[in-house]
Amino acid sequence: MSKPLQPTTLSIALTGSGGAGVMTAGQILLDAAAHCGLYGLMTRSSGPQIRGGEAAAMIRLATQPVQTPGDRFDLLLALDFENVERFAAELPLDSGSLIVVDPAAGEVPAFLRASGAAVAGVPMAKLAKTIAGGRVAMIALGILAKLTGLPESSIIAAIATSIGRKKPEAMEASANAVRLGASEAPDGGVSRLAMPAEPRSHPRWSITGNEAAGLGALRGGVKFVGGYPITPATEILEWLAGALPQCGGVLMQAEDELASINMIVGASYGGLPSLTATAGPGLSLMIETLGLAVASEIPLVVIDVMRSGPSTGIATKSEQSDLNIAVYGLHGDAPHVVTAPLSIADCLLTAQWSVHLAETLQTPVIMLSDQSLGQTRAVIDRPEDVEFAGKRLVLEGDPTNYQRYAQTESGVSPMAIPGTAGGQYTADGLTHTPRGAPSSQARDHVEQMDKRQRKLDRFDFGAHWAEIDGDGDLAVLTWGSSSGPLREAVAAARAAGIQVRLIALRLISPTQPERLAAALQGVKRVLVIEQNHAGQFWRYLRAHYALPDDVVPIHCPGPLPIRPGEALAHIQQGALA
Missing domain, CATH: 3.40.50.970 (Thiamin diphosphate (ThDP)-binding fold, Pyr/PP domains)
Structure with a gap:
């Protein structure tokens, strides 16, 4: 019988009350994974309080770069159940998930039991008390190391980096707690993450x-x-x-x-x-x-x-x-x-x-x-270094008859730095002449408005205006943070044989109608996907761009993130319709 394939991505949630160390533990887990050559991300969620209160650290580890939380959690480790129901909609679990809890924390909340996830009890608080200076969060990290396949040594190294060398007693207690947690971890329940065979060959941040x-x-x-x-x-x-x-x-x-x-x-x-x-x-x-x-x-x-x-x-x-x-x-x-x-x-x-x-x-x-x-x-x-050649146009040379707001072909006129001889001018919010003197004349008002608009109309924003990937007569059009889950969904759709292109706008305003028209060449249907209630991006596009006749607006408000599976379902439906 062949061995089951190890997963390439694993999603973990840690929850607990304020002061329990949830966020610190999540950060250490992410750092340890990075030390092993993995990619990952950690999102955090908390209640409305300014300080303290319930908290959740949600980590996704992967063998390849990831930009968004996954569709579900493989593992939930709850240090306690204080107000955990506030995260109910943010913790998608199913029958393939594992919940690790401390039996002393009380009954598992109904919404967690209803998910169908398996439940394993580990007396984390009791174990922590057997170690001088032991902390429940460190016991939890040992459990997570065992369940995910991360080496205990990597967890301990990440703790050392977090605590520093100035606290040897705390470091020793934490290391002992990690080892104890790993030894008491439940056996199985989560498929261990595939570890890179070779150490990373290039720097990561x-x-x-x-x-x-x-x-x-x-x-x-x-x-x-x-x-x-x-x-x-x-x-x-x-x-x-x-x-x-x-x-x-x-x-x-x-x-x-x-x-x-x-x-x-x-x-x-x-x-x-x-x-x-x-x-x-x-x-x-x-x-x-x-x-x-x-x-x-x-x-x-x-x-x-x-x-x-x-x-x-x-x-x-x-x-x-x-x-x-x-x-x-x-x-x-x-x-x-x-x-x-x-x-x-x-x-x-x-x-x-x-x-x-x-x-x-x-x-x-x-x-x-x-x-x-x-x-x-x-x-x-590590992101590539990018250099931009342009800089602020300042007054240089002869300032005779200097006009700060002079009409120029580009709309940009030299700006005098205070103290420049002959470069004095008035800068305020009033309609003004080219010299900056306040004016109520229609001609000055229109000329200055034209000048300010011309700066944007004639500037070449270059290739950075958007990221465009793929081809096909179905396009997904989005912007900002929605690009991450959509990028993953588009990749999954292509793997399933659906030809789809992704267009993610980095430049919202001013509009780039010619560039977007070229990006949409050959597209018959457009899905406009964004995270707000009113479809602001879709309405903005409809007002300022020539879009294909078949446009499907998909706008879902926060606070829940758009997940890749949700976006994939929209793409699949869009491809069939």
Whole structure:
């Protein structure tokens, strides 16, 4: 009898109350897998509380790169059952799953029993007490090592990296707990993950989308950041707070979002590429100043890490529902740029590109990331280095009769850095003359509006506007974080013999009608898939692009992620209809 094939991907969920160490354990498990040459990602879920409370770490390990959680969980390890029902919709289990619980935690909740998953009991709390300084989360990691096939040594090495060498007693206790947990793990119940035969030959990164966005901002040349903490964007500011000073830059925490956007307008006016990061409620507060930046042609970048709305919504869950405000939210005719990263790794490229676009076009750029990208940690191949040639056009040479807002063929005019002799000008939100003097004349108003629009219309955004993959008369059209599960679904559809192409837009605004028409050449049916309630992307496409007659809008709101199997079902149905 032939041996059953080992799986190439394994999904694990850890749940527990605040302080139980769920997130730390999940991070250690991911680090250990990376040490073994695996890929993976970890998403996190928590309740609405600011601090403490129930938490879930959801890890997917794989022998190949993965960009999205799987369709189901092979293994759920519950340290306790405190408010675990809040994660009921986020923990798809079935009869092939295994639930590991501590019998002392009480009855297994009904929704878990209803899944049909097998249940195995391990007295994790009791075992932890047999070790001086032992912790339940470390016992759990030993159990996970045994069940998944990860070497105990890799788990212990990852703990050493996490704890550091300054706590030898804690390290010894943790190592002993891991070994004890592995020895007491249930026998079987989950197929062990296939381990790479050879160690990895090229470097990999463990990075979140928020960290990648921060790195992209630095590579783009950002030197000033003004920010106010808000979930789920805070980690961008936290990461830049440490990294920016090392690159000669400055980060300042403002008293609110209004102050942060005004700070970066001032810093950019002074010549420094500038950025802030926020979420939907913060973006709402920044809208008036974004209009000022458009009118005064001051470059800046706002990264909006979207969350479920409206209003406070669900601060810890993801949704692609800020597209409308990002594109249309500024009052008046206010041409600006909106971008969206397509994966965790792509947060780096898109942030770097966004800074380049803002500086080159002298306009605000809103980058639409979201919680699922920003707060998910992934083990990825090192992204390729990309360089952009453009930079801010500044006043040089003879400043005689300097006109800051002079009419030019490209629409971009030289910007004087404060202190440049002869380069004085007025920069405000009033309609103005080419010199910047306030004006109420119709001619000045129309000329300046034409100038600002011309900058975007005549600029060549190049190949980065979208990622296009595959061929066929069926196309899936999407944007932002929805690209990950759709990329996996498209690959599965092709493996099943369905010819389908994927078009994922990185540049939301300004529109690129000629490029999209070329990408849709030969397509008869289009599935527009996105994660929001109103179909904002579909309505935007319908308003600004010539699409085939047969367009199927598929829009599902947060907070639940779009899963690959769900997307595959839509593709299969679209291919048959």
